Amino acid sequence: MKIFYRPLAGLVLATVNLSFAHADDPVKLVDDPAYSWTGHVDLVSKYILRGATTTYGTAPLGNSGADAPESNRPALQWGADINWKNGFYVGYWASTINYSYSQLGKSYSDRNITNFQHNKSVENDLYGGYNGTVGDFTYTVGLTGYVYFHGTHSDALETKLGVGYGPVTLLAQTLLRDTVWGNSGDTYWTLNYTHTLPYKINFTASLGAYTYSKQGKYLGTTDTLTNTACAPGQSFVVNGCFSGGAPKDGAFRHLILGITQPIGDTGFTWSLTGIIGGDTRFGYKQDNKAVVGLSYGF
Numbered sequence: 686m687k688i689f690y691r692p693l694a695g696l697v698l699a700t701v702n703l704s705f706a707h708a709d710d711p712v713k714l715v716d717d718p719a720y721s722w723t724g725h726v727d728l729v730s731k732y733i734l735r736g737a738t739t740t741y742g743t744a745p746l747g748n749s750g751a752d753a754p755e756s757n758r759p760a761l762q763w764g765a766d767i768n769w770k771n772g773f774y775v776g777y778w779a780s781t782i783n784y785s786y787s788q789l790g791k792s793y794s795d796r797n798i799t800n801f802q803h804n805k806s807v808e809n810d811l812y813g814g815y816n817g818t819v820g821d822f823t824y825t826v827g828l829t830g831y832v833y834f835h836g837t838h839s840d841a842l843e844t845k846l847g848v849g850y851g852p853v854t855l856l857a858q859t860l861l862r863d864t865v866w867g868n869s870g871d872t873y874w875t876l877n878y879t880h881t882l883p884y885k886i887n888f889t890a891s892l893g894a895y896t897y898s899k900q901g902k903y904l905g906t907t908d909t910l911t912n913t914a915c916a917p918g919q920s921f922v923v924n925g926c927f928s929g930g931a932p933k934d935g936a937f938r939h940l941i942l943g944i945t946q947p948i949g950d951t952g953f954t955w956s957l958t959g960i961i962g963g964d965t966r967f968g969y970k971q972d973n974k975a976v977v978g979l980s981y982g983f
Contacts, residue, residue, distance in 0.1 A: 724765040729956075729978040732756035732780050735873060736893055736939025738962045738974040742922055742929070748783050751801030753971075755808070756783040764810075774827075775813040782806045790837025790865050792924040793903055794910060807834040814845060823849040829858070838865045838903060852879050865923050868901030871966075873938075886946045893938040897966045904966070905932060920967055930967040937963035939971070954980045 737753035740746050748757035764778035786806040792798040814827020827845040841864045847856035859872045876892040902909050903923045915926035943958035956978040962971025 718770070720767055720769040722765070722767050723982060725763065725980050725982045727762040727978055727980040729760050729762060729976055731758070731974070731976050732760040732762070732782065733960060733974060733976060735895075736941070736960060736962050736971055737965060738960055738971045740969055740971075741965050742920075742927065742967060742969065749802075751784040751789045753965075756781065758783055772816045773813070774816065776811075778810040778812075780808050782808055786833045786836035786839040786865065788837075789923060790839055793838060793865065796924050798924075804835040806836055806839075809834065812845075821850060823854070825849075825856075840864070841867070853877070863901040863903060865903045868898040868904050870898035872896045882944075884946065886944050889941075889943045889945075891939070891941040891943075893941070893963070894935065895938050895966065896935040897933060899932040899934070922967075930969070932966055933964070933968055936966065936968070939963050952981050952983060954982060956980065 732755040734753070734755050737755075739753060741753045746752040748754055760781050760783070762778070762780040764776060766774065766776040768774045782805060784801045784806070785804045787804050788798055788801045792801075809832045810829055811832065812827060812829040814825055816823065816825045818824070825845065825847040829843045829845060831839070831841050831843070833839045841860060841862040843861060844859045845856060846858075847854055849855070854875075854877045856875045856877065857872055860867045860869055863869050872895065874894045874896070878890045880888045882888055899905055900907065903921075905921050906915050906919070907913065908915065908921050908926060913926075915921050916928075918931060919926045919928050920930060920932055921927075940961040940963075941958060942961075943956060945954050945956040947954050956976075958976040958978070960974045960976065962973055964970055
């Protein structure tokens, strides 16, 4: 049995390891003062998304059941960013995943599918927007598109709005379409703090929470394929009604504490991230975990 909810990725903190993959100092590959271009390739010990360390659903199934985390084994990640001096930016981020969004999506209409390791997916995040300032405050507006190689009913758009003051930023990301990993209107909130320590160590803290839209095509209390209501205390999760908890209006999701440090002038950066888990949309407490990573920026 597979129970699944995927809270979206999408900020350039897209992975729960806080995108430690990015180079500390952007390297201009084009002699143009109007913009800078950076890229990165990363290896992380796990791909844990937005505090979902253990399970999304009604049992501690783990990744083997197309469940959290996105990968419970080492994952390869990569991406690139372009930032213009006028405030506009675009970027791309990707990660391997240890199960198949194609199989997961097909299981909505074919309840006999049980092999979620066939045709494992690759997540691709395409994002862009504008960063500006008003007095001492900063702000950002943008969009993130999620496209999955080997995915069904999983592609979507998400808005991003944020405001910052000094080292603190508040971000809200809202999903615009029902998918097998979220409902239209689901909003991911983060309060983030960054600080540079001695020896070029960068410290980041992220406090995360969710507000949820309770009923969607693939997640809720009604099997929208058969138009059948789930029993009291059950939730509909893509391929059936399961006991264990009804959807919540919102939940604390995580406290993430992380450090990164460049390894001399090699272009490599190491990272260590501690995740204090909160609850999923079904009220399932997540375990505390640690993630280590090694990144190469160019």
